[in-house]
Structure formats: C-alpha cells, structure tokens
Amino acid sequence: MRTALALACRAPSVHNSQPWKWKLAEHSAHLYLDPSRLLPTIDPTGREMVISCGAALNHARIAFAAEGWLARVHRLPNPAQPEHLASIEFSELAGVDPHVETLAAAASERRSDRRPFLTDPVPQEVLAPLREVARLESCTLTFAVGDRERRELELAIEHAGSVQRRQPEYQQELAAWAGRHASAEGIPARSLPAEHLRGMPERDFALVAEGELPVPVLDDGAVLAVLSTSGDTFDDWLTTGEALSAVLLSATEQRLATCTLSQVGEVAASRNEVREAILGGIGWPQLAVRIGWPVTYEFPGPLTPRRPLSEVVEPLFPRD
Secondary structure (H helix, E strand, C coil), X not given: CHHHHHHHCCCCCHHHCCCEEEEECCCEEEEEECHHHCCCCCCCCCHHHHHHHHHHHHHHHHHHHHCCEEEEEEECCCCCCCCEEEEEXXXXXXXXXXXXXXXXXXXXXXXXXXXXXXXXXCCHHHHHHHHHHHXXXXXXXXXXXXXXXXXHHHHHHHHHHHHHHCCHHHHHHHHHHEEECCCCCCEEHHHCECCCCCCCCCCCHHHCCCCCECCCCCCCCCEEEEEEECCXXXXXXXXXXXXXXXXXXXXXXXXXXXXXXXXXXXXXXXXXXXXXXXXXXXXXXEEEXXXXXXXXXXXCCCCCCCCCHHHHEEECCCCC
C-alpha cells in the first residue's frame, strides 16, 4: 500500500499544497481531504482541493493496478463525512497490464512545465487519446482549436489574472506557496521560469517569486484545452481531478509537456466567459490545460518535492 501511495502522492495539486490524507485499514485504503491545507483566497469553496485529491485518487488506481491489485473505489462513501472522499477495496488481478505499467512510469516522471512549448503542431491523432481518457472519467476535454476560441480563452485567463493581481491577499497567498527553497511543499524556485513570459497564458508567479528555470526564446506553441463537467457539485470536482490525472498521464506517455491553468475557474466572470465562448453554454469549466512539445526531449526542470508519507498516511484505526 505504501509503495502505491507514494506514487499516488506524485499527483498534481493546486500550488503543490498536497491537500490529501490517506488512512489505511487491513484490507482497504481511504482518501480524506485535509482542510488545513486550504488556500482561502483562490479556493474559498475548496473546489481545487477536491480536484487535487481526485488527481491523487486516479494516480492511486493506476499505482495499485501496477502492483497487481484492482482498486474498487467507493466515492464519497459517507455523506455525513464530506471530507471522506473515497474508500478503496482490493482484489488481486490475474496479471499486470503493460499499459498500466507505462502510466505508472509516467506518474513518476510527470511535472508541470511553465515555459513556452515548441511551435511544432501537435497532431489530432495525438490529442484524440487525451479527449478519450477524459470522457472515460466522465469529463469533457475541449480544445480551443480555432483562432477565435483560443483568443477568447486567452482573454479569460488574462482577465482572471488581472482581477487577482489587484487583491493584496492573493499576492500574499501566492508568495506563501511559490518560489520556495528546500521545502517539501509549494512550488520551488527551480520549477518557475526565470523571467515573466509576456503574451503566454500562465499564472503570474513573477509577481512574488524569482524563478530559476531558463526560458528559451521562442513563441509558445501550446495547444489550449478546457476540462469541464456536466455539473458543479462536490462529486463533479472529484471527477475532474481523476480526469485531469488521466489526461496529464496520457500526455506524458506520448512525451508531451503539460501545465494546468486553474485560474479560469477562480474568477466568476472568467469562468462564465469560458463557459459561453468555449463550451457553448453547456457544462462547467473547471480548469484549462496547456499541452505541447517540450523544449527538449527530456522534460525540462526537476520534479517538484512531495511531503514524506509519514505526514500523509496514517492508520484508519490508531492503536492506543
């Protein structure tokens, strides 16, 4: 269990806050939300915390399958305990699917790349599997393929950033989590671009932190996509995280670079604009994703750190 959960904790989370807690019983594992890790300014409802935990849940399903166990997931098993997001029971698999092993390897390699991507186009046959894995997780991945759609999405992201930059509490929260050194949480300086990237959809970490990742001189060739759900409930947020994990791992498997842009769901006006301009008024945009070819064949930048398992895994029934 601990081997699999170590891989599950490689999942992406908002500002690398890692807002999950795993509790182990003899024959089951349980995923809980850790409300102490809430980012109250950008995520007052906890929506992005739940999405982050959903990503960890999908990572866990893959990690356990790679260890030879089918993970049977019961989502939100106890309505009286909304922080209890999932319980997992296990049955032994007859064998390990080689594709699952590939995805598990992708989970250990994946990281967010906040630099420009190469201008080489990403073929539709490469993007199609990303749309399919999102569908299998009950979400929709919509690519902003036309010039108008892409511009509308970029404007919505830019508007969200402009609204947030005017909030002193937002800058304080961003500074608390970005540009860290020798920390097991937050976004390290070595994973942030060394300079502000004008004209590229991104979160403006340069406001508060000095990055160390060299930036290539090239136009950004990223494809932009929106991950959306049919509803906007607690359950939909958990599903979003599972779909996000599936999309990112499928992209990593194909040697694509990715970066999640969650700010489209953090400002109501921007979210409504994306819903109308990109989704045609149907569904709820949860976040956007940049997808493209990395600057080098090897993914640039180091892996972001994770908290030790001793901080995120504990017995479901502690002994006296």
